[in-house]
């Protein structure tokens with residue numbers, strides 16, 4: 001058969017999965033994504049946003065002196081951060097963008113640097129072994145067989161970093177949730193796998209009638225208690241130690257259960273088993289709120305959910321990000337009568353799947 005000339009060749013048309021073909025510039029952007037991340041993480045680690053806190057406007061020379069680094073790296077770092085929207089510039093002076101001022105200065109109530117630092121120090125090196133994770137179907141941040149799960153650690157550095165990281169993300173997700181879900185219908189929250197207590201702390205600050213309990217592994221409860229005391233919420237939030245896999249039942253007496261970034265850590269069998277325990281613990285007017293980055297039904301995105309799924313490959317044994325349809329099925333099978341899905345735009349969730357007991 002004669003070869004088709006270029007003009008005769010059928011056009012490649014849209015890719016079969018309905019995405020327009022990626023132009024080479026997009027391929028370049030994908031390949032260099034780590035430049036953005038490392039510039040961002042490096043700026044946090046070296047304290048750039050802390051130096052520029054409270055509206056300070058500094059020149060390259062002043063930043064170089066303030067960080068104790070040479071003029072060239074200071075110049076490059078400032079240009080890099082400005083290009084990413086983390087800094088603004090007027091004349092020769094750089095200052096934090098509004099977002100950097102609110103989220104990237106240490107000590108701010110919604111500080112997000114804990115998340116970035118965890119990714120940089122623990123997940124970034126683990127992702128270098130992504131091919132190993134793909135080939136072996138095993139995590140690369142810890143070794144199955146030597147510990148029970150990612151969470152089974154008393155390594156003080158890991159304890160500090162992981163739960164700080166989760167707090168940074170989840171306090172922002174909780175802030176968004178407070179705006180889309182009516183908590184006035186509940187009085188007692190149980191945050192299962194509640195970590196350092198970001199959801200109870202944010203929600204109890206916003207809803208004066210609520211009280212809450214963090215249910216987590218014993219070593220994590222101590223972290224939660226410290227955070228609760230710092231937030232001035234002793235007496236309204238407590239922490240109860242337990243194991244949601246091993247304990248035959250969850251604590252009762254709560255009319256709402258939160259599961260934030262819990263189910264994606266485990267396989268379907270463990271997820272379904274946990275939902276059955278949640279259902280058994282709730283009263284007739286109770287509800288469970290599953291806050292997650294939900295995969296779409298076609299399993300093609302959105303990227304935060306699909307790529308968090310890849311992160312679960314690196315971090316967990318059986319975890320993956322699931323779709324709202326999958327959670328709906330699990331909830332109905334566990335005995336919930338009604339399921340609604342609330343779309344949200346939060347850092348740690350793009351949707352909340354609510355299972356109502358009646």
Ligand SMILES: C[S@@+](CC[C@H](N)C(=O)[O-])C[C@H]1O[C@@H](n2cnc3c(N)ncnc32)[C@H](O)[C@@H]1O
Nearest residue numbers: 151166170193194195216217243244245260261
């Ligand atoms: C990904 S973190 C999510 C923390 C919190 N829900 C949030 O969104 O910030 C998972 C949490 O589940 C807790 N966890 C893991 N296994 C558990 C178990 N068997 N019983 C109770 N809690 C557990 C971990 O200690 C950790 O705090």
